Amino acid sequence: MDFSLNKIYHDFKLIEEKYIKEINSKARIFQHNKTGARLLNLENDDDNKVFAIGFRTPPKDSTGIAHIMEHSVLCGSRKFSIKDPFVELAKGSLNTFLNAMTFSDKTLYPVASKNDKDFFNLMDVYLDAVLYPNIYKYPEILMQEGWHHELNSEDDEITYKGVVYNEMKGVFSSPEDVLYRKIQESLFPDTTYGFESGGDPQYIPDLTYEKFIDFHKNFYHPSNSYIYLYGNGNLDEQLRFINEEYLNKFDKAEINSRIEVQKPFGGIRDFKAEYSVSKEDQGKDKTFFSLNFVLGEACNDELYLAFDILEYLLLETPAAPLKKALIEAGIGKDVYGFFDNSILQPVFSVVVKNSNEDKKEEFKKIIFDTFNELVEKGIDKKLIEACINIKEFRLREGDTRNYPKGLIYYTKAMDSWLYDGNPLSHLEYEETFNKIKIALTTNYFEELIKKYLLNVKHGSIITLTPKQGLAEEKAEKLRLKLKEYKSTLSKKELKKLVEETNSLRERQTSPEKKEDLEKIPLLSLKDIDPKAEELPLEETTIGNNKLLYHSLFTNKIVYLKFIFDSKTVEENYIPYVSLLSAVLGKIGTEKYDYADLANEINIYTGGIGYSSSTFIKNGTEGEYLPKFIVKAKVLIDKLPKNIDILEEIILNTKMDDKKRLKEIIQETKSRLEMVIFDAGHIVAANRLFSYFSPVGKYEENISGLQFYKFVEELEENFDEKADEIIRSLKKVAEAIFNKNNLIISIAIEEEHFNGAKENIIKFIEKLDDKVLKINEYKFEIDPQNEGLLTEGDVQYVVKGCNFKQLGYEYSGSLQVLKTIISLDYLWHNIRVLGGAYGSFASFGRSGNMFFGSYRDPNLKETIDAYKKAELYLKNFDVNEREMTKYIIGTISGLDMPLTPAAKSEKAVAYYLSNITKEDVQKERDEILNCNKEMIKSFSSLIADAMKENYICVLGNSSKIKNNKDIFNNLVEVFK
Structure with missing residues (x-):
């Protein structure tokens, strides 16, 4: 239907409408009368529809409140009161994208689907989650997703446990991530960017339930929301649904989520930080340096794009002059950088890795000498042309890898919309590109360097040095802190902690009510196309060589x-x-x-x-x-x-x-x-x-x-x-x-x-045409269990085998098993109960299979859980609705929309792997016809697989050494 400016549709007033040729979309900007909610619609012929709702969520500390909230609102809501509606959707919807994301200043909840009915189901669950979460009813949600004191008996040591707590321990195990955190901290000491929105493990336990609830009350309101609809869906029906089911239940509220601007320092401030290496590591060639510049504001369209190109020119292409100068001077062994334009005050950073502390002044001098030389002598015009061309090619190609195109456009829109700018400004890039192209005949980029980098008014230099045994030192401090905390507790208080731990465990292990599970909307198998997509591939020849031709637009x-x-x-x-x-x-x-x-x-x-x-x-x-x-x-x-x-x-x-x-x-x-x-x-x-x-x-x-x-x-x-x-x-x-x-x-x-x-x-x-010898590789296969030692604070625990070597065959129903094991058994035991950030199973056509965990605080407990999967399958008993859910979730993974490049890539992989269209159809048929008896029958496969006892764990050195009896070999990953 046609929409008219300033008219109201389901209480949404159309403020602006225009065609954006760069993304072949008609854009409409609406405002909701009753609440003031903002809504952006991009209408086009893409059937992979995207819905998102986002909120401006500036944290005021480093407890990770925004990140923990992102996890927690998806743990049950008013209409969908089960403990994990998010996982139920992952198991049983045809989504092409399902996730949530915490940034430094915003939290986004995007979903995508090609199926209209599924799309409305996803919208319903996500809107209910963010606006009516169960966090008000169950403090245990914060305990599970954020942190809690874990005490199973009064005689045990107290520990910290929580999904986000362990996720961020994993993040802060990487020196690159430590450095990135310090960059923002150093540049924005007086604003929200000075805090870690994801949560610093040192401060996460400072988050109280009261502060947590207040954060939701303050920021998760339609008046503070940014809603997005993309694709070829029925916009009128979508607006009706959002208004009638959700927004009209709210009134406009005054919400102070404004992000303050950091006043410039007037120069460059100096900062130091440390990261952990092993006690044996002398730390030579392991220092990082970072020189960082704050550049204007995000709503400056030209600067947003120009510095993206300039960063590539200076630091990414092999011809990059700044990278070349730093490498040739021997400052470090790797040079990279980034331009962070997804915050109010964008940041340009130059990073040198694998250096030594005594090279700091030289690092800084070479950067400024290079900038001066580029300004005085000019940048090679061919280099400028090359960098503009490659950036423009990538924008026009629109290949977004694993993300729906519509989601990429939403994040670009938010880069101005969140700061009260026009959400379309970064999507309409052609005019801006034309302005920047004057750099081919003028000193455009030289002037940018002069204005923003040489005349720096707001910057920092960070030296990140390795410290032997820092991780162990922190772990011991934490152990003593918790021991001291325990010593201050009375018998009554200890008993209360045990009761809280048990209460959480009881909630986590209690089965969902059938009637609650059935409130999660579900498609039927009739909504699924039984025919597998055929990928275009015509085998022909070119001279004496095979040519695989893919006829695609x-x-x-x-x-x-x-x-x-x-x-x-x-x-x-x-x-x-x-x-x-x-x-x-x-x-x-x-x-x-x-x-x-x-x-x-x-x-x-x-x-x-x-x-x-x-x-x-x-x-x-x-x-x-x-x-x-x-x-x-x-x-x-x-x-x-x-x-x-x-x-x-x-x-x-x-x-x-x-x-x-x-x-x-x-x-x-x-x-x-x-x-x-x-x-x-x-x-x-x-x-x-x-x-x-x-x-x-x-x-x-x-x-x-x-x-x-x-x-x-x-x-x-x-x-x-x-x-x-x-x-x-x-x-x-x-x-x-x-x-x-x-x-x-x-x-x-x-x-x-x-x-x-x-x-x-x-x-x-x-090409040469001499006769070549084809070699047959005879590797020594060396069965072993290994602990791969790092200074990280978490583990990645993997156990598996080749099931074909045990006499089992591959079938499509193994992909349904993967869905069930990953999103049911492992999710519950490894993530919910164990506190790991992620868990998954994999079953390949080759027979190679594994169970794995991601950013896992545990080791032996995780392996024990893998071994018990056999019993779970033996007792597997679900009704037809639940089985349908697992099948739909599995098909969802097969039916992800593909770009032309991805289609040709997948077709080539099938061809080389000798996977025919009949094989692909057979796998799909086996998925669609899978039933609970087939899943139960896999218990013997899992039992035999776990008996093979192949284990590999990458993780914390002390944790692995404390469990050394599990392993044949311990391997130091980094010297």
Whole structure:
């Protein structure tokens, strides 16, 4: 239907309406008369509809009140009074996105679905959750999600427990996260940004129930809300629902959620902080430096986009002059930065990692010397063109990876809307881009550097140093603090703590009432398309090579993959395959030095990437295909130039540039360290698979802890090993880049296909065609249990095996089992009762399976819970409605909307893994036909799997050592 300005629709007044060509959407801004609630609608042809409600939630301390509230409101509400409606939705809706997010100054609750009925169900549950949560009735919700004193008997030691408490212990185990917290703390001592909205574990136990409730009363009101509707839904019906079911029950309220502006310091302030390393670690080359600048305000559209480009120009592209200057001066082994434009006063930061404390002044001097030089001599115009082009390409492509496009637009809108600006300003980027493009002929960026970075009025410099045994020191202080606290309690008070612990446990373990569970809205199986989506793939040839063609609307972008068999690489050179992917494109060639090469790539393409990957052959006993993939995306008219660049990189890379090679190896090691802290569950799971699976062993060598150790050793002994590294890289490149082991994949509209083929043929003709030997890898599979020791405060606990080796077969019903185990059994036992931030199960077609936990305070207790999953399945007894719920939740995971690039990627993965469309349909049929008897029958699989006793735990050194009898080996992760 048509909407008219200043007219009222279900008590929403239309204030503004306009078409935004950049995102192909009609935008409407509404205000709700009765409450003052703001609402933004982006109408378009996207069937992946998004709803979100957000609140401005500035914290006044570091107790994590905003973060704990985000968790807690999703633990039951007025209409949906069960303990975990969020999990019930995850189990049984067709959502394409379901989550909640805490930022420094706002909390967002977004959901997405392609199904209209499901979309309204999701809106209903989320609106009821945020406006009518059960936190007022059950203090135990704060105890579970936030923190509580845990005391099971009067003789036990008191401990702290809580989901957010343990999540943030995990966050603060990473030095990068400690540094980021200190940046905001240093720059904004007088405003909300000086506090940790996620919660600092040191202060989380200061949060009282009274303050918690007051926070909700103050900020979770429609008058403080920012509501969002995106996609091709029925807007009139959506507005009616939101008003009649929720908003008209409220009156307008005066809410002071205003965020104050930090007054400039008049210069740069100096700060120091520490992070923990092991007692054996001497701390050499482990200092971080960060120089930070506050830049204007978020509602400045031009600055918002210009500094995003400038940060990339200075610090991200291989041609980045500031990064280059710091690396070449030997200040540190890795340099990166960020521009945080999602706060009222955006921040630009330069970070150096793996340095030493005595280099601080030099760090600062080089930064300002580089800025001065860029202003005086000017920035290379080709570099400017490259950085503008790559940023514009990414914006126009609209590839949002795993997030719905509509959600990305909501967060961009909030970057101005939250601060009383126009929510559309950052979505209408074309005019702003055109203003910035004058930088190609003027000193535009030089003037920005001069105004905001050289004439700094508000900044900080932080030195983050390693301290031996700091984690143990803090743990002991906490133990003594709690011991002293216990000594002050009377017998009566101790008894009360035990009663509170038991009361929480009783609430957590009590079964839900059937009538309450059935209040959660649920689709029927009739709402699900029984037919699996067919991914476009036509197998043809190009010369003597296979060509996989994906006919898709790509908006004139070519998505190209050159897939080389890497089994041509000898076994002892396997880690060099992954190293090669890190080197290509970042080191010079015969024609270009590495900076010029980066500019060519960014001017003429949307990016070129390299990766070592494995594809497990469906229906075989562990047979897998290792591949080296070269990926490019480019506008069709620039494809010839893209092919020229690829040819230059593949055939003419100068591996013997020792200086540059060393820099790349140092940066690779640094980035792997970040992954180990942020994705410990993946690191532990990959390590686990290497105990019993050849493909696991291979992947451990190209991306796991084994690869990290390989890179660490190369970096440590680079000077002695440089010639050997160069020879090895050349040998591996020669074994891979050959037309006899190449498959090509291309996604493009049909009208451009033949022209693209002609360009690809030119590339293939340049490749070597000598006969290659295909190697059969014979890894020593070494069954073991390992404790991977770090200074982190939490664990990532993984246990699993290969169920095919035990005589079981894969079926789609295992994916329903995954839903049930992950979101029911493990969620309840590992997260709710155990206090871990996350828990999950995985069952692959290869037979590799695992149970895992994320940011887990426990270790042995978690393993014991895994072992008892067998009993849970033996006693599994649900009604038809509950079974339907699990099936729908499983299908939801299969039916995520895919971009053209993702569709071609998935189609290639299926092709290489020998997964046919019949296999995909069979899996879907098995999911749709799954029943409780099938789930019960898996108890024997789980029992046998847990008896295999493969365990890998990455986590706190002391905790693992205290449980050393579980492990065969203890491995120090970081030297």
